[in-house]
Each structure stands twice: as structure tokens, then as C-alpha cells.
Amino acid sequence: MFLRKSDPTLSGRRNFGMLLKRTFDANPNGRPDLYNRGVTVLDKAGKDAQKDVADRDVTKTKPAAGATLSQETLWMLAVRDHRDKQAFAHLFDHFAPRLKGLFIRNGMSAAQAEDILQDTMLSVWRKAAQFDPARAQVSGWIYQVARNRQIDIIRKEKRPIPEALKMDDTTEPDASDAVALEQETRKLRDALNSLPKDQRVVLEKAYLGELTHKDIQTETGLPLGTIKSRIRLGLERLRHEFSKTEGGA
Amino acid sequence: MTTISHHLSDDLMISYLAGTLPGPLALVVAAHLSMCDECRASFAAHEAAAGVFLEDVEQVALRAGMKSQLLAQLDAPVEPERRITAQGIYPAPLAEVLGPKGPKWRPLGFGSRQQILSEQNGASVRLLYIPAGSPVPDHGHGGLELTLVLQGAFYDETGRYGVGDLEIADDTLEHQPIAEDGVDCICVAATESALKFRDFIPRLIQPLLRI
Numbered sequence: 525m526f527l528r529k530s531d532p533t534l535s536g537r538r539n540f541g542m543l544l545k546r547t548f549d550a551n552p553n554g555r556p557d558l559y560n561r562g563v564t565v566l567d568k569a570g571k572d573a574q575k576d577v578a579d580r581d582v583t584k585t586k587p588a589a590g591a592t593l594s595q596e597t598l599w600m601l602a603v604r605d606h607r608d609k610q611a612f613a614h615l616f617d618h619f620a621p622r623l624k625g626l627f628i629r630n631g632m633s634a635a636q637a638e639d640i641l642q643d644t645m646l647s648v649w650r651k652a653a654q655f656d657p658a659r660a661q662v663s664g665w666i667y668q669v670a671r672n673r674q675i676d677i678i679r680k681e682k683r684p685i686p687e688a689l690k691m692d693d694t695t696e697p698d699a700s701d702a703v704a705l706e707q708e709t710r711k712l713r714d715a716l717n718s719l720p721k722d723q724r725v726v727l728e729k730a731y732l733g734e735l736t737h738k739d740i741q742t743e744t745g746l747p748l749g750t751i752k753s754r755i756r757l758g759l760e761r762l763r764h765e766f767s768k769t770e771g772g773a
Numbered sequence: 774m775t776t777i778s779h780h781l782s783d784d785l786m787i788s789y790l791a792g793t794l795p796g797p798l799a800l801v802v803a804a805h806l807s808m809c810d811e812c813r814a815s816f817a818a819h820e821a822a823a824g825v826f827l828e829d830v831e832q833v834a835l836r837a838g839m840k841s842q843l844l845a846q847l848d849a850p851v852e853p854e855r856r857i858t859a860q861g862i863y864p865a866p867l868a869e870v871l872g873p874k875g876p877k878w879r880p881l882g883f884g885s886r887q888q889i890l891s892e893q894n895g896a897s898v899r900l901l902y903i904p905a906g907s908p909v910p911d912h913g914h915g916g917l918e919l920t921l922v923l924q925g926a927f928y929d930e931t932g933r934y935g936v937g938d939l940e941i942a943d944d945t946l947e948h949q950p951i952a953e954d955g956v957d958c959i960c961v962a963a964t965e966s967a968l969k970f971r972d973f974i975p976r977l978i979q980p981l982l983r984i
């Protein structure tokens with residue numbers, strides 16, 4: 525087995541390589557707080573918020589714009605901004621059985637799948653500061669974390685990842701960006717679900733890692749352009765976001 | 774500001790996203806994504822699609838006790854993260870591989886230089902340094918070849934490639950890239966399998982150059 529998951533020392537060392545790559549300030553309170561925006565009942569200083577996170581019900585602390593933010597996003601923001609273990613437990617309940625399903629689909633044994641998913645969820649906890657709901661959906665973000673961990677551990681190589689964008693410390697993050705991205709993603713989901721079954725099956729295989737680039741390339745008639753156009757508004761906004769934060773790179 | 778006009782294809786983005794692309798090719802994809810806002814935005818859309826499929830994946834029940842075991846690890850101390858950023862012309866994923874000292878060039882003949890960054894099951898990725906105005910040895914491909922320009926520019930039968938541009942070539946393309954006059958050209962190039970040189974002499978020395 526690749527992991528000795530009960531040993532936190534080893535686990536920390538194993539993660540060190542990945543940690544080197546990442547770029548964000550881990551201080552969860554170091555930038556404006558989308559999760560608490562417009563909510564005055566919570567202490568933004570974070571110190572007191574840390575204390576009562578365990579028994580706080582995240583569903584009652586939605587920001588004004590949160591009416592359309594998904595439950596998963598709210599959990600993720602609670603983890604990011606308040607190191608909320610209960611919210612993390614919810615995320616685990618939601619994603620861990622799916623990640624196990626994904627890894628088993630990809631040919632792993634149950635034991636190996638559990639090792640990697642455990643490592644993935646631990647990374648989600650540790651790298652939560654990098655999550656930006658205006659740029660990524662929780663499910664897509666966790667999918668990437670899972671692939672990073674899988675490749676680092678199983679192939680024993682460091683997965684090359686794009687340079688992380690700087691979080692914008694100076695301006696208030698725009699909650700409407702996050703809401704808009706969620707709406708686009710819902711539309712994308714509807715579009716994917718309304719595809720003819722055979723097309724959806726091929727796309728599912730492609731996105732879940734069961735086809736090579738060559739397979740995807742030679743598979744004709746895949747609505748890849750449609751996928752991008754369904755989320756066009758999101759793309760435009762994201763592009764704006766990216767160029768806004770682009771530094772000397 | 775440079776304008777990038779040659780981008781990643783969807784099949785490459787998706788296979789990189791899903792982790793099926795060999796490591797040497799993935800390095801070039803990650804490097805291009807670091808330099809190209811347009812591809813980064815497209816990649817974000819593909820990532821959202823992957824998330825949709827993850828949501829719908831058939832769930833498999835976990836071994837009992839896993840969650841509490843994991844929750845118990847949350848407070849374990851973690852090494853602080855080090856921020857890797859672009860170094861000069863090298864975007865972060867390359868800067869990380871090269872380390873703080875930058876490239877260690879080896880001569881490749883006629884003023885060209887290279888550094889092999891990694892090899893894996895026949896796939897390889899290297900930095901190439903081609904003096905301005907010089908040709909890259911004429912070659913065909915045993916599979917996919919990705920070339921990303923980091924400095925200067927080159928052109929071949931398919932067009933001109935400047936900083937940030939990515940050329941995607943395959944078996945069907947026998948091309949003759951030539952570095953543009955002016956600035957020496959530096960690229961990072963990954964191949965799925967060893968290059969096949971057409972000329973006799975490069976073919977003889979190919980094993981020596983490991984190209």
C-alpha cells in the first residue's frame with residue numbers, strides 16, 4: 525500500500541512536495557470574507573468565530589447573495605474562512621463516496637481508492653485557502669485536488685500544475701461572481717443531461733479519465749464547443765478575473 | 774503585451790484535467806495554462822464539467838471509521854507552503870522543475886542547446902535554445918509533439934509562433950521550424966515518443982543527443 529494513513533508525520537512529509545507548489549497565504553482571515561459578507565452577526569476577526577465553528581449551522585449564516593450559492597459552496601467557504609470542521613464533515617460525507625466511486629471506476633482497488641480519497645480530503649482541508657468560488661465550483665476544484673494527489677502518490681511524480689492566480693487582497697470579492705458561476709454550471713449540467721445518451725457516455729468517460737487525448741480527439745461529434753459556450757458568460761467573467769490579477773507572469 | 778494566437782486543444786485540456794496525459798506533455802500544458810488567460814478560462818469551464826460528472830458518479834460506501842480517522846488528522850501540523858512563481862521567462866511549473874539556478878544547457882550542435890527535463894515511458898520534455906535565424910533539425914514525429922515558445926519566436930510550414938504560443942504537431946506533420954531573426958528562441962518541447970530525424974547525420978547521433 526502506498527500510504528500509511530494513520531501516521532500524521534508521514535502524511536505531512538508526503539504532502540510537502542505538493543505544498544511547495546502552492547502559493548496562497550494560508551491565513552484564512554487575510555482577505556475580505558465573502559462568506560460573511562453582509563452578515564453582521566459573525567465576528568470577522570475570526571478569533572471568536574474559530575471557537576464556535578463546531579456547532580454553528582452553516583445553513584443559517586448565508587450571505588445575502590447566498591440564496592443561490594449551493595450547500596457545497598457554503599460548506600467549502602466555512603472551511604476556508606472559519607476552519608469549520610462540521611462543514612468539512614459535510615463535505616466529506618458528500619464527496620468521499622463519490623471520489624471512491626471515481627477511483628474504483630478508474631481501476632483502483634477499494635483499499636487504494638480509500639487511501640487516495642483520504643489524502644484528497646485532507647488536501648481539501650489544508651488547501652482550502654486557495655478555493656475561490658468566483659473561479660471554480662467546489663466539485664470541479666475537488667476533482668482537481670483528487671487528480672493531483674492521485675498522480676503524485678500513484679505515479680510517484682509531481683503533477684505539473686499551472687501557476688496559481690493571486691487572490692485579490694485589495695478589493696472586495698464579488699459575491700455575484702460566485703453566484704453567476706453557479707448558475708452557469710447549473711445550465712451546463714442541464715445541457716449535459718439533455719444530451720443523447722451515447723454522447724453523454726463518451727463525455728463522461730473523457731472527463732472521468734477513461735480516454736486518452738487521442739481517443740477524445742478522434743471521437744467525432746462531441747459537443748465540446750457547446751460545453752464551453754454553455755458557460756460562456758462565466759468564461760468572459762473569469763477571463764476578466766484572470767487578467768485583473770495577472771501580475772508580472 | 775503579447776497576443777497568444779496558438780492555443781491548447783480541448784482533447785489536451787481534458788486529458789490533462791483527467792490526469793491521463795503523460796507527465797512530460799502535462800508539463801507543457803501546465804506551462805501554457807500559466808501564460809494564457811484564454812486557455813485558463815476554457816480550462817475552468819472543462820473543470821466545471823468534470824465537477825458535474827463527479828457529482829453524478831456512482832457512489833461507493835466507505836469503510837467504517839474513515840471519517841473520524843480523517844477528522845482526527847485535521848489539526849496535525851503542516852509544513853508551510855512555499856510560493857512558486859514565474860522566474861524570468863519560465864512560468865511557475867517550469868521554474869519549479871528548473872530550480873533557482875535556471876537551465877543547465879548542453880550543446881546540441883550549430884549553436885543550439887537543450888536541457889532534458891524529464892523522460893517517462895518514451896515520452897520526454899526538454900528546453901530548447903535555438904539561435905536567432907537558425908533552423909531546428911528537420912524531424913517528423915512518432916506521436917504528439919507540443920512546443921511552447923518562452924522567448925523569441927519560430928516559424929514553420931504551419932505559421933509563426935511567438936511567446937506563449939503552443940504548436941501541436943503529430944505524426945502527419947514533417948516540419949522545418951526556424952527561429953526568427955532578432956532574439957534567440959527558447960522553447961519547451963514535449964514528445965510522446967522519440968523524434969525521427971530525416972537527415973542521416975542527425976539520425977546517427979540521435980542516440981547520443983537523446984533527442
